Structure formats: structure tokens, C-alpha cells
Amino acid sequence: MAHATIRDVARRANVSVASVSRALNGHDNVRPELREKVKVAARELGYVPHAGARSLSLARAHAIGVMLPDLHGEFFSEVVRGMDRAASARGLQLLLSNMHADPEQAVDAVRTMRGRVDGLVIMAPDIDTATLIEQLSPSLPAILINSRSDTPDRPRIRVDNEAGAEAMVDHLVDTGYRHIVHIAGAACNAEAADREQGYRRAMRRHDLEPRVIAGDFTEEGGAKAAEALLADRRGADAVFAANDMMAIGALVALRDAGIAVGREIGIAGFDDIPLARLISPGLTTMRVNIADIGASALNRIAAIVDGDDDTDSEFRHPELVVRASTSRRAEQ
Amino acid sequence: MAHATIRDVARRANVSVASVSRALNGHDNVRPELREKVKVAARELGYVPHAGARSLSLARAHAIGVMLPDLHGEFFSEVVRGMDRAASARGLQLLLSNMHADPEQAVDAVRTMRGRVDGLVIMAPDIDTATLIEQLSPSLPAILINSRSDTPDRPRIRVDNEAGAEAMVDHLVDTGYRHIVHIAGAACNAEAADREQGYRRAMRRHDLEPRVIAGDFTEEGGAKAAEALLADRRGADAVFAANDMMAIGALVALRDAGIAVGREIGIAGFDDIPLARLISPGLTTMRVNIADIGASALNRIAAIVDGDDDTDSEFRHPELVVRASTSRRAEQ
DNA sequence: CTGTTAGCGCTTTCAT
DNA sequence: ATGAAAGCGCTAACAG
Numbered sequence: 231m232a233h234a235t236i237r238d239v240a241r242r243a244n245v246s247v248a249s250v251s252r253a254l255n256g257h258d259n260v261r262p263e264l265r266e267k268v269k270v271a272a273r274e275l276g277y278v279p280h281a282g283a284r285s286l287s288l289a290r291a292h293a294i295g296v297m298l299p300d301l302h303g304e305f306f307s308e309v310v311r312g313m314d315r316a317a318s319a320r321g322l323q324l325l326l327s328n329m330h331a332d333p334e335q336a337v338d339a340v341r342t343m344r345g346r347v348d349g350l351v352i353m354a355p356d357i358d359t360a361t362l363i364e365q366l367s368p369s370l371p372a373i374l375i376n377s378r379s380d381t382p383d384r385p386r387i388r389v390d391n392e393a394g395a396e397a398m399v400d401h402l403v404d405t406g407y408r409h410i411v412h413i414a415g416a417a418c419n420a421e422a423a424d425r426e427q428g429y430r431r432a433m434r435r436h437d438l439e440p441r442v443i444a445g446d447f448t449e450e451g452g453a454k455a456a457e458a459l460l461a462d463r464r465g466a467d468a469v470f471a472a473n474d475m476m477a478i479g480a481l482v483a484l485r486d487a488g489i490a491v492g493r494e495i496g497i498a499g500f501d502d503i504p505l506a507r508l509i510s511p512g513l514t515t516m517r518v519n520i521a522d523i524g525a526s527a528l529n530r531i532a533a534i535v536d537g538d539d540d541t542d543s544e545f546r547h548p549e550l551v552v553r554a555s556t557s558r559r560a561e562q
Numbered sequence: 563m564a565h566a567t568i569r570d571v572a573r574r575a576n577v578s579v580a581s582v583s584r585a586l587n588g589h590d591n592v593r594p595e596l597r598e599k600v601k602v603a604a605r606e607l608g609y610v611p612h613a614g615a616r617s618l619s620l621a622r623a624h625a626i627g628v629m630l631p632d633l634h635g636e637f638f639s640e641v642v643r644g645m646d647r648a649a650s651a652r653g654l655q656l657l658l659s660n661m662h663a664d665p666e667q668a669v670d671a672v673r674t675m676r677g678r679v680d681g682l683v684i685m686a687p688d689i690d691t692a693t694l695i696e697q698l699s700p701s702l703p704a705i706l707i708n709s710r711s712d713t714p715d716r717p718r719i720r721v722d723n724e725a726g727a728e729a730m731v732d733h734l735v736d737t738g739y740r741h742i743v744h745i746a747g748a749a750c751n752a753e754a755a756d757r758e759q760g761y762r763r764a765m766r767r768h769d770l771e772p773r774v775i776a777g778d779f780t781e782e783g784g785a786k787a788a789e790a791l792l793a794d795r796r797g798a799d800a801v802f803a804a805n806d807m808m809a810i811g812a813l814v815a816l817r818d819a820g821i822a823v824g825r826e827i828g829i830a831g832f833d834d835i836p837l838a839r840l841i842s843p844g845l846t847t848m849r850v851n852i853a854d855i856g857a858s859a860l861n862r863i864a865a866i867v868d869g870d871d872d873t874d875s876e877f878r879h880p881e882l883v884v885r886a887s888t889s890r891r892a893e894q
Numbered sequence: 895c896t897g898t899t900a901g902c903g904c905t906t907t908c909a910t
Numbered sequence: 911a912t913g914a915a916a917g918c919g920c921t922a923a924c925a926g
Contacts, residue, residue, distance in 0.1 A: 252905090284677070284905080345612030346613040478840060592895070618902050619919075619922080909912100910912085
């Protein structure tokens with residue numbers, strides 16, 4: 231049997247559909263008696279309102295679309311957790327969409343979201359989505375997380391990746407490391423570029439020779455980079471990977487190669503995913519508080535949708551977390 | 563400026579809305595010339611169809627609702643990754659909803675999904691949702707993953723947790739461990755119960771004394787259990803945790819306590835999350851192939867929605883993965 | 895091939 | 911306080 235509609239309920243309760251709507255939505259201009267009658271009828275029919283129709287009529291979907299890059303592992307789950315927490319606190323649903331590399335798909339995904347969400351959270355450090363999105367859906371509010379393009383008119387949340395990377399290099403140098411190799415993130419990725427930039431700047435400041443190995447933000451990429459490093463070490467005594475997953479891949483690879491991580495070679499990452507604490511030795515990293523960014527993004531887009539228009543950008547500063555992977559003995 | 567509607571496009575192209583709809587949806591009964599005119603008008607106006615209205619009219623939302631328990635970490639991301647992969651391959655959107663313990667919220671979440679999704683994937687080993695869901699939304703297709711209740715009429719995907727746990731105990735015994743302690747999963751959780759059941763059965767079969775410490779599926783829970791174990795060891799030489807996160811928590815705790823994991827105490831988990839391979843020593847576990855379950859669930863609900871009604875349940879058998887955490891020397 | 899129109903299920907004026 | 915009716919944006923008969 232098909233689903234009961236508001237009309238069925240009205241018929242059964244011998245009232246108009248308008249009254250059913252009012253009664254069920256808790257308006258106060260309904261006699262208690264009628265409201266009760268409607269509720270009974272609704273229950274008997276197993277009536278559940280059709281959210282799609284409702285949102286068409288209200289011009290409000292009570293849902294937020296989320297576009298994420300094809301993230302792996304904990305970074306992904308942390309972001310989503312944060313968003314979900316904020317969303318359900320506000321009674322909003324989350325429409326999720328991962329981008330599988332292809333910008334075409336991103337466009338498509340956004341298109342199919344229009345009319346089904348009230349706003350968008352977009353995390354797309356790989357693509358130049360900002361202008362893209364605007365072309366696609368003007369008047370659909372969106373907030374960007376760590377996006378590459380500089381659209382000052384769209385609200386954004388950014389992490390100060392460059393300063394974070396600089397701080398990490400400073401820490402490594404303080405600890406006594408000198409030949410610090412950077413494993414870069416994916417090419418074309420805004421965050422990767424910023425972190426590499428920070429690394430280079432700090433190395434220059436310390437009068438040290440930079441050395442960058444290409445990477446891709448994945449664990450395998452980190453492992454490969456570590457192998458490349460082992461094959462051609464050139465006195466390297468520390469690895470600073472552009473994110474934790476690569477740092478962990480490198481750490482495991484070096485560990486398996488019999489190298490005393492922390493001592494013989496220091497390793498550092500970026501993000502502070504939960505795993506960073508669990509790996510052995512614990513991974514020194516820059517804490518970004520991923521879930522918090524997710525929650526914050528969602529709260530801000532919700533506020534914007536509600537008309538509380540605060541369009542200033544947010545700039546977050548990651549925080550150094552020192553663990554055993556950079557525990558070089560005091561004497562260098 | 564507000565969003566352009568199909569009417570605006572029609573007006574601008576000097577055609578009827580029906581023609582616009584046909585032209586844009588690629589129907590073949592449109593003169594190429596007219597189609598082009600429509601496309602131009604649509605582009606000029608930045609027209610993006612309103613998916614909500616579309617799905618109301620089509621009685622098809624092209625979206626699947628996903629309800630997950632409040633999962634942490636990689637289990638969550640793996641499931642969602644699998645679903646997302648399958649969904650975007652089929653052109654479906656994913657409406658995500660985590661349940662925050664409270665069954666009330668689960669009910670609510672499902673209610674607000676009605677009329678906005680074509681089907682539901684529900685993973686709720688904690689709650690007796692099956693009947694619940696049916697009451698809430700008869701005629702909304704749903705597939706259950708590892709649900710507790712036995713509703714034979716709903717399609718399900720289950721993991722043979724009991725057999726998996728038995729297999730793990732067998733492996734531990736084969737390897738030479740005898741005093742195997744089980745860290746149980748969350749109370750009221752169907753999977754936890756099955757795994758404990760399997761553990762007990764296998765221990766009985768081997769004529770060994772079972773010992774169960776309560777847990778909750780979290781890393782902290784595993785760490786606490788390990789501490790309890792250290793405080794009152796009673797000759798325990800192996801720990802079999804009901805999932806990997808707890809196993810890892812225990813592993814780290816024992817490692818930090820200076821115990822040679824694998825040798826002095828064997829540790830095993832369940833799920834084979836990516837992290838299991840990365841931790842040191844590598845964690846012996848039962849591989850469940852989480853992402854695959856997600857993808858499979860999504861594909862099946864999509865098939866059901868499309869009318870390809872295959873309502874038989876699926877029963878998956880986890881697979882033993884041996885790593886260093888149970889590498890007791892041959893001589894016991 | 896194209897336009898007119900009914901209707902998807904709901905909310906909300908506008909009357910009464 | 912309640913009902914009748916318009917309309918949210920779209921698609922799909924039905925005519926022509």
C-alpha cells in the first residue's frame with residue numbers, strides 16, 4: 231500500500247487538509263479537540279509527512295549539502311562527525327557528496343543539490359570551485375573550507391597552513407634536526423602548496439637547504455617517499471610530511487627498514503588525526519582540530535541561511551603537538 | 563536575485579515549459595533548433611533545475627538515506643566510502659544521519675527522511691529498529707546491516723560474527739595461547755553479543771576457561787580493559803577484543819606498560835580497519851571488508867527501489883588476518 | 895513536434 | 911477556529 235498523504239488524514243478525521251497541517255505543525259489556532267482527532271487519524275494511518283513536498287512549499291529544505299574531496303580515513307570521518315553534530319543539533323540533514331577527482335562531477339553534484347539543500351559546505355582544495363559554484367548556483371549560500379581561489383565575497387574557513395608549517399620547521403630545528411626533508415602534498419592542492427611554502431620559508435630563515443619529495447597525501451605516497459629517501463639519503467635527519475597520513479606511511483616504512491624513528495630520523499606530520507597519537511612512536515604534528523572545523527562550517531552556513539549574515543572569513547591557527555617521533559636526544 | 567525557474571527559461575526562449583523540460587531532459591521529440599534555443603536561454607539565466615520539485619513530480623528522489631550509529635574513526639569512514647562509491651556510480655545522493663544513541667532521535671531522523679529519499683540503509687546494532695522503521699514508514703524500502711531484530715521480511719546484510727570469533731579463538735589456541743581474555747563490545751549491541759557468544763563457544767570447545775571484561779567498542783574502553791587486566795592478570799596470555807579499536811587501545815596500553823605484545827601477550831581484534839595494519843605490532847584481526855559492505859548495501863537498496871526485488875539476506879564470513887600481535891614463538 | 899493542463903504533497907493566504 | 915483554493919517548480923499525459 232502506498233504512503234498516506236495529508237489528504238487521507240483529512241478525510242479520515244473529517245476535516246480539511248489545512249486543519250491537518252495546522253494541527254500537526256503545532257499552530258495554536260486549532261481547537262484541542264480537533265487537534266486530537268487529527269493526531270489519532272494520523273497515527274492510525276501511519277502518516278509521515280512528505281519532506282520533499284514540505285520543503286517545496288516552504289522554500290526551505292532544512293538540509294545542507296556537503297562536498298568533500300575524496301578523503302581517506304580519519305580526516306574524512308572527523309570532518310563529517312563535526313558537521314553531523316552541528317547539523318543534528320540544529321535539526322538539519324546532511325546531504326553528502328564526495329568528489330572523485332573529476333571537476334565535472336563536482337559540477338554535477340552541486341547541480342543536483344540545488345533545490346534540495348539550503349546551503350553548501352564545500353571543501354575543495356584541489357579545484358577552483360569558488361567561481362565554479364557561483365556560476366552554477368548563484369543565490370545558493372555556500373561556505374568554503376580551505377579553498378584555493380580567492381573569492382573574497384564568499385565566506386570561508388581557512389587554516390593557516392603556511393604558518394603551521396613554519397612552526398613545525400622551527401620545532402624541528404630547535405630539537406636539533408638540520409637536514410629536514412619535506413614530503414609535499416598532492417600537486418594542485420592549495421593546502422599542499424601553502425605547507426610547502428611555509429616549509430621553504432622557514433628553511434630559508436634558518437639558512438638550511440630545502441629538499442622536497444613529491445607526495446599525494448596518501449599513506450602509500452608517504453611510504454614511497456620514504457623509500458626514495460632511503461635510496462638517496464644525503465644526510466637527511468628529519469622528515470616533515472605535508473599531512474599525517476603520509477607521515478605515518480613514511481614512519482612505518484622507515485621503522486620497517488630498521489631505522490630508529492625519532493632518534494636517527496625525526497618525523498613530523500600535519501593535521502593531528504586520531505591515529506597520530508596511536509602510532510608508535512607517537513607522531514609530532516600540527517593540530518588542526520578537524521571535527522571542529524566541520525562543526526564551525528556547518529554552524530556558519532546555517533546562520534547565513536537563517537539570515538544572520540556574517541560574511542567575515544575565519545582564519546585558524548594550528549597548534550604544535552610534540553610526540554616521540556621527534557625526540558632526538560638533546561645533544562644533536 | 564532569486565533563482566531562475568523553468569518558467570523563466572520558457573519565457574525567455576519563447577516556448578512552453580513542457581518544451582523546456584523535454585529539451586533539457588534530453589527527450590528526443592524536440593526539434594534540435596528549439597533545444598538549442600532552450601539551452602541558450604537556460605545558460606543565460608543560470609538556470610539549475612530544482613531537484614526538490616523534480617522529485618516531487620517524479621515521485622523519485624534519487625537519494626538514499628543512511629542511518630549509522632555514532633561510529634568513530636575508520637569504521638565510519640570506510641562504510642561511507644563504500645556507499646558513496648556505489649551511490650555516485652548510480653547517480654544517487656546520500657542523505658546521512660548519525661544516531662546519537664537516543665532511539666527517539668532515530669525515529670525522528672527517519673521521519674524527516676521520508677519523501678526525500680527512495681530507500682534507507684540502516685545500520686543499528688544497538689537498537690531494535692527493524693520493527694520501529696516499519697511502523698514509521700511502511701512502503702519505504704530499507705535494508706538493514708547487522709541489525710539485532712529478526713525481521714525476516716526485510717532484506718539484510720549480516721556478518722557472521724559468531725563464526726568469526728570462533729575462528730579467532732581457534733587461531734589463538736593454535737598459536738599456543740591458552741588464557742584468552744575477551745574484551746566485550748558495548749552492551750545491547752547485537753554484534754558484540756554475537757562475538758562474545760562465538761568466543762565462549764570456542765573456549766568451551768577447547769576446554770578453556772572463558773574470561774570476559776566489559777568494553778564499549780572504543781579505544782579508551784580497550785585501554786581501560788587492559789589496565790583492569792594488568793591489575794588482575796590471572797595468567798592471561800592473550801586478549802581478544804570484540805573490535806579493532808578496543809584491541810588497539812589495549813595494545814597501546816600494554817605496550818606502554820612495557821609488555822612485549824605478541825610474545826608475552828597476544829592481542830587480536832575484529833573488523834580489520836586500515837589502522838590495524840599500521841599499528842605496531844600489526845594487529846591480528848578478522849577482516850570484514852567494511853567498505854564493501856557499505857557498497858553492497860547501497861547497491862541492493864538501489865536495486866530494490868528499481869523494482870529488482872531480491873529480498874534474500876546476505877551472510878558474510880569474515881576472514882582471518884594474522885599479523886605480528888599474535889606471533890608467540892612456536893614453543894608455547 | 896509543441897502547448898495546455900493537471901497534479902505530485904504540502905503550507906498558507908483569504909474568506910467565512 | 912475552520913475550509914476553499916492558490917501555488918511552490920517540475921513532469922507527463924493529452925490534444926493539436
